[in-house]
Amino acid sequence: MMQSTSLHVAIIMDGNGRWASRRGLPRTAGHHAGARAVRRVVEAAAAQGVGALTLYAFSSDNWRRPAAEVAALMRLFTRHLRSETARLVEAGVRLSVVGRRDRLPAALTAAIRAAEQSTAGGTALHLRLAVDYSARDAIRTAMLLPFAGALLPDVDLLIRTGGEQRLSDFLLWETAYAELVFIDTMWPDFGADDLATAIAAFHSRERRFGGLPSQAAG
Numbered sequence: 001m002m003q004s005t006s007l008h009v010a011i012i013m014d015g016n017g018r019w020a021s022r023r024g025l026p027r028t029a030g031h032h033a034g035a036r037a038v039r040r041v042v043e044a045a046a047a048q049g050v051g052a053l054t055l056y057a058f059s060s061d062n063w064r065r066p067a068a069e070v071a072a073l074m075r076l077f078t079r080h081l082r083s084e085t086a087r088l089v090e091a092g093v094r095l096s097v098v099g100r101r102d103r104l105p106a107a108l109t110a111a112i113r114a115a116e117q118s119t120a121g122g123t124a125l126h127l128r129l130a131v132d133y134s135a136r137d138a139i140r141t142a143m144l145l146p147f148a149g150a151l152l153p154d155v156d157l158l159i160r161t162g163g164e165q166r167l168s169d170f171l172l173w174e175t176a177y178a179e180l181v182f183i184d185t186m187w188p189d190f191g192a193d194d195l196a197t198a199i200a201a202f203h204s205r206e207r208r209f210g211g212l213p214s215q216a217a218g
């Protein structure tokens with residue numbers, strides 16, 4: 001079987017709140033456990049043939065949540081970026097943040113800039129973190145620019161945890177021919193094995209891009 005050496009995998013990391021509620025914990029405990037899952041998955045990705053990994057951390061619609069939850073998430077992102085940067089550099093991971101920056105707390109935008117600068121030389125994996133991200137906004141913005149295609153790289157495999165089967169304004173353009181995997185596992189429970197299972201499912205599917213099945217071709 002032909003295996004692409006550099007997959008673009010995108011993940012809608014959903015289910016942190018329910019994971020916590022089921023344990024009688026506050027929702028923010030679920031977000032902290034979710035951050036630990038991010039670390040596990042980033043560590044596993046490059047070894048599994050992932051070249052780019054785009055993680056949906058905060059949607060532009062997530063501003064509708066209670067201010068306390070939003071503030072806790074912003075603090076978590078800031079702390080996590082600061083504490084993970086050295087590990088990312090060590091692992092050869094280049095970090096980019098996609099989404100709007102103008103509505104983020106100043107401490108977070110500073111942490112983003114520092115992490116992006118420190119990790120700029122990484123070649124093992126391109127980690128793209130979507131924060132204050134809306135696919136519709138991203139498409140509108142890209143279309144005004146000369147090299148729109150480079151800003152909207154095709155996704156090979158899209159995974160959504162947490163049981164919902166919708167895109168919630170994530171990568172609407174880039175997923176035109178993505179293989180979709182929806183799993184019931186809540187994001188904090190997601191690990192390297194789940195990533196491997198989803199990638200195996202991806203490789204078992206035949207991508208035709210509108211053409212004919214390969215047996216019928218030629």
Ligand code: IPE
Nearest residue numbers: 013014015016017018019057
């Ligand atoms: C995903 O988990 C993380 C963010 C959207 C920030 P949720 O917070 O949506 O968790 P559920 O869906 O309420 O369980």
Ligand code: IPE
Nearest residue numbers: 012013014056057058059168
């Ligand atoms: C999508 O999850 C956004 C992120 C995972 C960051 P939501 O929990 O916000 O999506 P809906 O509200 O269930 O569609």
Ligand code: MG
Nearest residue numbers: 014015016162
């Ligand atoms: Mg959710």
